[in-house]
Amino acid sequence: MPLLLFIEQLLNGLQFGVMLFLMAAGLTLVFGVMGLINLAHGSLYMIGAFAAAATAAATGSFLLALMASLAVAAIAGVIVEMTVMRRLYDRDHLDQVLATFALILIFSEGTRWLFGSFPLYLDTPAWLKGSTQLPFGITYPKYRLAIILVGLAVAAGLFLMIARTRIGIQIRAGENDREMVGALGVNIARLYTLVFALGAALAGFAGALIGAIQSVQVGMGEPVLILAFVVIVIGGIGSIKGAFIGAILVGLTDTLGRSLLPLFFGVFMDTSSATTIGSSLASMSIYILMAAVLIFRPRGLFGAA
């Protein structure tokens, strides 16, 4: 494989990883702080994408669409947290899984009812169309590059927020000892709603960004949700750093696996079998990565021992 193509795949992997991080960050925060496993996180991703597509169709502005995705997903998050999630914090994981599975059914069918079964399309704005020239003669699509930069910026912002701000301190305290946060006089209910809304907004934002590359449709959230699960299992539940490293690892493994494995098998078999075996193995590669990490570190790379 020519080096330039390899670098392009590397960037694609990075872009995918950065998106996965936006999903995984919310999941891992919600689990770390509230001890809640939220299957409906993928629905918030979908809601963000639909909000963006509807706004873009109505106003023609991509930036407005992005803001709408953040706002609508956050509002949906607040509503869900206040009506359902807060009844689940003290329940066992089984109840949480079932209740959030029920929410997926409600959200998916509700969206289908509102928007129909046909996919919507969210167009990238004119100023992000086409490719741009990077150093060393690499050309890369502007929009994907923008996703990488925006994703990295959000990640940096999230790290800063958790390290430096008041709410960040409360979140970290909440991860260590829930009762202590209460004793410190923090309004727990408000903190939980805020954390949930933050995670929801990030998921919705990711949905909108990806919606412009793929189509916006019902059921788009769950595959990403499951990948985000793989990410936080690899990174260690509750760890933002783990989520970031895990997301990049998964993004790179998946993307590079899809492009490199067929080529690799092509060295010693004919092209069509190589493509078949290579792409089948590539579809399993991240799960194999997860299994490997589990064998050596059952609590993930950065999970608490």
Place this chain on the structure above:
Amino acid sequence: MIRETTLNAALLVLLLAVPLAALILDELFIITLATRAVIFAIAGIGLNLALGFGGLVSLGHAAFFGIGGYAMGILAYHAQTYTPLIEWHFVIDGTKSMPVIWLTATIASAIAALGIGALSLRTSGVYFIMITLAFGQMFYFFTISWPAYGGEDGLSIYVRNGFAGFNTMDPITFFAICYAMLLAVLWLVARLVRSSFGLALGAARQNEDRIQAVGQRPFTLYLAAFTISGAITGLAGALFADLNRFVSPTMFSWQTSGEIMVFVILGGVGRVYGPVAGAAMFILLEHVLGGLSEFWHIYLGAILLGIVLFARGGLIGLLAGREVADD
């Protein structure tokens, strides 16, 4: 105690009476619905062994359901195309015989469950949920990208497989076969729950320190339960594939895992007959709500949410009036 036993018996009688009545009224569609309920019940009984009796919240049982389905699909595909399954130093042909298919499905899904369990049980709690979900998804994507057996489109089998000279294409005959399998599986699980293994497994679920203090490793108990659980769900997968005469990657999808879990929960976790009630109720809801609205999943979601938040004993729990079944 008496009430729950009566309820269980009533449930089995009802499940038999409905298709028989449908036969008299010539409502063949109802027989198919009842067959679906019976097969889903078997899948749920499998999951319930891990989930209800072992406390292992597996969101990846679609893997075993799908493996069972594809065991049927692949064997029958080779039989109907007259191509050998394996042609190496020896030849293995496909088959259209149900018992052989059942055995293959059960063994294949048991082996998969042993492997997935051995890896996933290194962790617990929420990690376990996510990992089982991820492994299920792995099979899903593998079947989609592996073109030999239809890939995304799945495999169609033209004639239902055979069983001891019966006409299996006759709906009521196929129902009877599935119903007999349900009774066999119910008997098996009822025995398991009352055995030494069942006692130890339940103790491990309730308190891991306790089971270690009496000299048993929880891991081994869980792994055995998970393997048997996967095998039973795999058998259900083979029956389901035979009912539809079709297998596709959908059987492996995470929604399938979620639905199997719903059968268990609707009926009541940790009750041997719970999944039977749950699967029957699911089919009933699907039929009634599905007739009311195209978007019936919204109502299903709302009902499920209500049960989780307010009625934790499930259907049998509501009717028998107790939250947890005594053994």
Place this chain on the structure above:
Amino acid sequence: MTDAVLATKGITKSFGALTASKDISLDLRAGEIHALIGPNGAGKSTLIKQITGSLRPNSGNVIFGGTNVTTLSAAARARLGMGRTFQISALAMDYTVLQNVVLGALGQRGGVFRLFNRVMKDQELLTIADQALEQVGLSDVRNTRTSELSHGRRRQLEVAVALTLKPRAFLMDEPMAGLGTEGTAQMVALLDRLRVQAPILLIEHDMDAVFALADRISVLVYGQIIATGTAAEIRANPQVREAYLGEEALT
């Protein structure tokens, strides 16, 4: 020490900068009750975990019945006859009292992976189970659900389950915790009879019970054993008085 049933040889365990166990050597001899006392935070639970097998020492060995069990799991140690009771009752709460003791008898006999027997109709197990219940005085509640038992009776049930293991040694973590005067008296009488069956390593806060029962007492302070001796010797030891009994007098 040839007659030591259970012994730790120079066990050391650190968590980062904190050394929770410093070179602890301790033995339990046939027929005795050996009490381990120490103020809160002295490292008693860390030591118990290393003896029972849920924590592995950084260095040193645990010898049980002549076997080096340092690397064995908690379950393997239990099978060798280490009968333990927990500080916080660890019972199968949804099970009946009888099911809990049958579980113990089953763990000892083996055959846990029998899939089709009727375990609650197994006469061999039921006999062992009923004997154990009889011995701790729980026969009257044999069919009661464990979650409905009073706290004191749960503690007795823990002892009964340990008994079904035919233990070569008991390891009891605060069996009197939370018992009233009457409950403590019953438990003291029970342990007093049990020591003939197998020696008891007793971790206990109730000093009256300790001094009434123990043949020997070891005092653990800041992860170290500062003294081992008879009740009289321990009472007279100035180091112990300063480190431990002084604090006891304060509280």
